[in-house]
Amino acid sequence: PGPPMAAPPSPWLQRVASFSRSPSRFLSRASADVFLAELLRGLRDERAAESTQVLLLSLLQEYPTLLCPFSSAGEETCTALMAIYAQVPHKAVNFKCHLMLAITNVFICTSSATGEGEVKVAERVLDLLIQTVQDTNDHKDSITCRPLRALACDCLREMEACYPGLLSQKLEALYFLKQQETSTLHQAYALLYTVALKNAVHLLSRQKAIAEGDLKNLLSGNEGFVWKVMEKPLPPFPLSSTEQIPVLQTSAETRELKSVVSLLLEESYLLTAVSQSALLRELIQVVVMVQALSPALFKSQLLRLFGTMEISLLHSTLLMKGTFTDSLFTTEDENFLLKRLVGMAQHPLLSSAHKLFCMDCILHFPENRPISCNGEESLPVLVTPRLAASLLPTVFNDSGTMLRRLRLLSLVYLEADEDEVEKGVGYLFDHLMALWKIVDNYGTREVTATFFRAAYTFLYYFYPNEKFTSDLTKSLCELYSRQSQLAPNMINLIDRTQENLPESGWPIRLLQALQTQIVELPLSQMTTQSLCWHLKVLGRVAKESQVSQKTTVRFLLNLLASSGLCGSGDWRMGNAVLAVCRHLLRHPGLDQVFIELSDLLQFTMHHYEDMDIQDHARFYYTLLTNLSREKLSGVLDKGPEGGQAKVRSLSSLMAESEELSSCLTIHPTRGPVLHLLKHQLNGVASELQNSRSEHSGVEDYLKTYRDQFLSPGFSSDIVLKFHLTFAGEVEALYHKLFCICLHFELTDSNYEEVTDIDVPCLLKDRKPPVVSLTLTPRQPYPMVLRASAIFSTEDGLSWRTQLADVPVAFPDVFLPLPVPVSWSLEARGRLFDQLWRAMSSRESSQSAISLFCFQVGEKPLSDIVQSHFHRYLVSAQSSQEHYKVLLFLPPKFHILFDIKNAEDAARVNIATDSWNLLPYINSYLKSITDLDSVTVPSPEA
Numbered sequence: 045p046g047p048p049m050a051a052p053p054s055p056w057l058q059r060v061a062s063f064s065r066s067p068s069r070f071l072s073r074a075s076a077d078v079f080l081a082e083l084l085r086g087l088r089d090e091r092a093a094e095s096t097q098v099l100l101l102s103l104l105q106e107y108p109t110l111l112c113p114f115s116s117a118g119e120e121t122c123t124a125l126m127a128i129y130a131q132v133p134h135k136a137v138n139f140k141c142h143l144m145l146a147i148t149n150v151f152i153c154t155s156s157a158t159g160e161g162e163v164k165v166a167e168r169v170l171d172l173l174i175q176t177v178q179d180t181n182d183h184k185d186s187i188t189c190r191p192l193r194a195l196a197c198d199c200l201r202e203m204e205a206c207y208p209g210l211l212s213q214k215l216e217a218l219y220f221l222k223q224q225e226t227s228t229l230h231q232a233y234a235l236l237y238t239v240a241l242k243n244a245v246h247l248l249s250r251q252k253a254i255a256e257g258d259l260k261n262l263l264s265g266n267e268g269f270v271w272k273v274m275e276k277p278l279p280p281f282p283l284s285s286t287e288q289i290p291v292l293q294t295s296a297e298t299r300e301l302k303s304v305v306s307l308l309l310e311e312s313y314l315l316t317a318v319s320q321s322a323l324l325r326e327l328i329q330v331v332v333m334v335q336a337l338s339p340a341l342f343k344s345q346l347l348r349l350f351g352t353m354e355i356s357l358l359h360s361t362l363l364m365k366g367t368f369t370d371s372l373f374t375t376e377d378e379n380f381l382l383k384r385l386v387g388m389a390q391h392p393l394l395s396s397a398h399k400l401f402c403m404d405c406i407l408h409f410p411e412n413r414p415i416s417c418n419g420e421e422s423l424p425v426l427v428t429p430r431l432a433a434s435l436l437p438t439v440f441n442d443s444g445t446m447l448r449r450l451r452l453l454s455l456v457y458l459e460a461d462e463d464e465v466e467k468g469v470g471y472l473f474d475h476l477m478a479l480w481k482i483v484d485n486y487g488t489r490e491v492t493a494t495f496f497r498a499a500y501t502f503l504y505y506f507y508p509n510e511k512f513t514s515d516l517t518k519s520l521c522e523l524y525s526r527q528s529q530l531a532p533n534m535i536n537l538i539d540r541t542q543e544n545l546p547e548s549g550w551p552i553r554l555l556q557a558l559q560t561q562i563v564e565l566p567l568s569q570m571t572t573q574s575l576c577w578h579l580k581v582l583g584r585v586a587k588e589s590q591v592s593q594k595t596t597v598r599f600l601l602n603l604l605a606s607s608g609l610c611g612s613g614d615w616r617m618g619n620a621v622l623a624v625c626r627h628l629l630r631h632p633g634l635d636q637v638f639i640e641l642s643d644l645l646q647f648t649m650h651h652y653e654d655m656d657i658q659d660h661a662r663f664y665y666t667l668l669t670n671l672s673r674e675k676l677s678g679v680l681d682k683g684p685e686g687g688q689a690k691v692r693s694l695s696s697l698m699a700e701s702e703e704l705s706s707c708l709t710i711h712p713t714r715g716p717v718l719h720l721l722k723h724q725l726n727g728v729a730s731e732l733q734n735s736r737s738e739h740s741g742v743e744d745y746l747k748t749y750r751d752q753f754l755s756p757g758f759s760s761d762i763v764l765k766f767h768l769t770f771a772g773e774v775e776a777l778y779h780k781l782f783c784i785c786l787h788f789e790l791t792d793s794n795y796e797e798v799t800d801i802d803v804p805c806l807l808k809d810r811k812p813p814v815v816s817l818t819l820t821p822r823q824p825y826p827m828v829l830r831a832s833a834i835f836s837t838e839d840g841l842s843w844r845t846q847l848a849d850v851p852v853a854f855p856d857v858f859l860p861l862p863v864p865v866s867w868s869l870e871a872r873g874r875l876f877d878q879l880w881r882a883m884s885s886r887e888s889s890q891s892a893i894s895l896f897c898f899q900v901g902e903k904p905l906s907d908i909v910q911s912h913f914h915r916y917l918v919s920a921q922s923s924q925e926h927y928k929v930l931l932f933l934p935p936k937f938h939i940l941f942d943i944k945n946a947e948d949a950a951r952v953n954i955a956t957d958s959w960n961l962l963p964y965i966n967s968y969l970k971s972i973t974d975l976d977s978v979t980v981p982s983p984e985a
Contacts, residue, residue: 072792118154197232212244321356366410586627613653723765824933892959
């Protein structure tokens, strides 16, 4: 026998992948409540593989707010998941872990626990978690269930973090569990207790009046949950020194609290580094809030923390240092910690990221007596050139490390003595020149970027030093002469230096040097590629008001006259030349180059072999020779976002163009002007005529009926009629509207795009016109259309107004059965029966059978049927109160109602070929039956 065939892939795999790719698009095709019901059904399916069920739970873990948009949905989902959890066998630990995580996640993200029902669900969720963590040391369940207890601790900690103070009355029970646990889960219990302790103290510190025994009662509390924190959660604990930290105002004895904190610190070495860091952070906050506790409690941990290589513990140590300063750390401790950081910043066994973190810690070191408290990078007083000498950058460092070292050493030498400054800055400049040589030898892209970033860092700190900046200018010009493709890097360096160092004149000197170098180059040495970069640099030079532009204009004129550029008709090069001309037109020294620039533009528009370049040159020439400088600047100025020129700058050149500009603009209205009012059909409930028309001897009505749908577009449109009216009382300006264009936007993908509707006019004193809105459904679901309109008024102006959203209700999608006119009532009844049998036989997985019951009130059943279904009736036996209704929903769906009046209630048997329609059917039937009746939906799909 061959190998066993692999099981077919689960249909959920594709659906989950489709949902994860775009949840919003997926839910636009299937509503969230329908998809959520399918998920829960899949989780209850005992035949489903565990991997498939875990996959379904992942959606509830990642997208709880999308699948449960309302708190009621979250409450029902939590209840359903807990029912599933109770039925899962003990051995399925992995599945139970995912279930517990999903329950907690859905509850936290969707529930506010303000209503009675939500509080009951919250209590059940918390009881489940508490009962799980109470099995200390695996007394009840085996060791295989230990991951479930660890997850329960994490879930409780997450609940406490989201609702601080929720467990504040269970501190004694949590402490007892922590003390009892001797397995590796002791860490999870310790962290849970520490978070609950911190939040309980925080909650107590915000009370106005604190009694003598409140703190002691807090530690010995073993009561219920504090639900008030879910209605009004505590604000986050402030960590910044600029925020006011809540302090516990009490003179009560804190011996018990001190004992608890000391015990937690003594046991902290048993925890992992990350867990130790979290525990220390919580205990630091406790000591800050309770001023009766001395920071000296942490003294016994400092020796161990000073020697750590773990980033998380190092971060906690610095947090402790910034919080307690000299009340815990002496000057010797501070000096030792800085030396430790410097040593770790160059340790060969540490990763680059680790070393970068250490250098960042040095630049943000919390000193006992800080000079600056603005939070920016500053150098600690104890970091001297001698201490930092080992951190001098080298070309062998990676890019990030090299730049960070350069920044640190620049700060060191900026504050050093004169003798050390000259030597140290000289070394940094030599390092910069070493990078320059690598770039000059066509170094990699990363090295090139590092060199320019290093040059900017050097300039940022030492731009007043003329000697080094002059040498840097010469080196950059020499580099550009050999590698003109570095023009974008040069321009970016100049822009950033000007932006952050406006008082420095170095960018202007570099631009002047580059301009001189470019205009003096022989044309024979220029390639097309290098010329493109030269023009880009000259365009940047032309933006500077302090730089004379005469040499630039002469160079461009000589370039066009002496080279074959005009004859080539290269649009890209011509556009680059015109870009320089555009900047020159806005230059303050335009008068000095007026004649030369005029000659340049005139030569371009007569000799350049490209029509577009000629037109632009002619346009610039016209502006130059006809406009004043103010109008010229107004035309060429960029918009507020650096995009197109000002909207009305061109049309404002001449006074008579003002009216034309106004007419060409579409103005927004202040409020809604138009309104679409649904046209009520005056249909009369006609009696069914049992005609005997010929129907060509048809026997298989279902096949004949379905064959019609083979024709493309058969009966696939819905036409809704509306009165186009004014939206209340509008201004007299809008009493006569012309050329109205109605535009509709979809809010989901269940329908095809809607075409615009044109209405010739709308007059205040005339009957409102009727407009027909044609919709083509992909799925026959309710939706909302966003509507807007553009129209003209009597004065010739165009306006745009937003209309109220247009709802498309579920009954709007109903259409009469699309059968041939020759079919008799008997034929329609037979088609009803054949459709019902087809749907009942489950020939399609999408078919569904359901039941809806309601009590008939004062209004008889016949009136209800005739009021709502007279257009869709295929059979009516009024004497027996038995009716058959067949609804067609484009493009190809059906709803069948078999309505009977029983003794106790009216029964509506439902059949449909799309089970996704059941929620909408149920809502619709509820809405049309008597509001005082009791409805009993009983789905049997």
